[in-house]
Amino acid sequence: MADEGFSAKDLNRPGLADALDRLDRGAADALVAIRLDRLSRSVADFAGLLARAKRKKWRLVLLSPNLDTEDAAGKFTAHVLAAAAEYERDLIGARTREGMAQRRAEGIHVGRPPSLPEGVVARIVDERARGATLRRIAERLTEDGIETARGGATWSTSTIQGVLTSRTAQRLAERNQATNGSTSTT
Incomplete structure (x- = not known):
C-alpha cells in the first residue's frame, strides 16, 4: 500500500495505519518497505515499529538494502539507517529554513501568494x-x-x-x- 503525497517524517499516514492495523490483527505476516527512509525518517518511530513487530509477532523487511529485522545484524543496520534518515530530514529542514530566511531578507515573498486584493x-x-x-x-x-x-x-x-x-x-x-x-x- 502506498501513501502518495505523504512524508515519512512520522507514522501518521493512512496507508501505513491501515497496513499496521492489518498486521496487528494477524491479517498479514510482514511489513515490506522498499527502503527504510520510505517507511520512517525518525529513529524513535522506527524503534517503535520494531518493538511493535516483535510484540505483535510480525516481521519488518527492507528490500534495499536487503534487511530482515529478525536477526541482530539486520536490526542493527536498520537502526543505523534510521538514524541517517532522521539526520538527513533534519538537514533538509535546516536548509529549507535558512533558504526561506534568506529569501525574506532579500525582500522576496515566501509562502502562499497573497490572495486578497x-x-x-x-x-x-x-x-x-x-x-x-x-x-x-x-x-x-x-x-x-x-x-x-x-x-x-x-x-x-x-x-x-x-x-x-x-x-x-x-x-x-x-x-x-x-x-x-x-x-x-x-
Missing part, C-alpha cells in the same frame, strides 16, 4: 487605524459582500487579525504612518 487589505488597515474593532471590520466586510481570501462570504475576527499581520498590511500601515507623519509636520 490590496484595496481590501488597505480598507482593513485604514478601518483599524481609525479605531474599528476586529469584529466591526469583519461585520462591515461581510455586510458589503466582500469575499474572503478563500472566496468565503463571512469574515471572522481571526481572519481580520491574520490580514493585519500580513506583510502587505504592515507595508500599507507603514506607508500611512509616513504619509500622516509628513502632513502633520507641515
Whole structure:
C-alpha cells in the first residue's frame, strides 16, 4: 500500500495505519518497505515499529538494502539507517529554513501568494487605524459582500487579525504612518 503525497517524517499516514492495523490483527505476516527512509525518517518511530513487530509477532523487511529485522545484524543496520534518515530530514529542514530566511531578507515573498486584493487589505488597515474593532471590520466586510481570501462570504475576527499581520498590511500601515507623519509636520 502506498501513501502518495505523504512524508515519512512520522507514522501518521493512512496507508501505513491501515497496513499496521492489518498486521496487528494477524491479517498479514510482514511489513515490506522498499527502503527504510520510505517507511520512517525518525529513529524513535522506527524503534517503535520494531518493538511493535516483535510484540505483535510480525516481521519488518527492507528490500534495499536487503534487511530482515529478525536477526541482530539486520536490526542493527536498520537502526543505523534510521538514524541517517532522521539526520538527513533534519538537514533538509535546516536548509529549507535558512533558504526561506534568506529569501525574506532579500525582500522576496515566501509562502502562499497573497490572495486578497490590496484595496481590501488597505480598507482593513485604514478601518483599524481609525479605531474599528476586529469584529466591526469583519461585520462591515461581510455586510458589503466582500469575499474572503478563500472566496468565503463571512469574515471572522481571526481572519481580520491574520490580514493585519500580513506583510502587505504592515507595508500599507507603514506607508500611512509616513504619509500622516509628513502632513502633520507641515
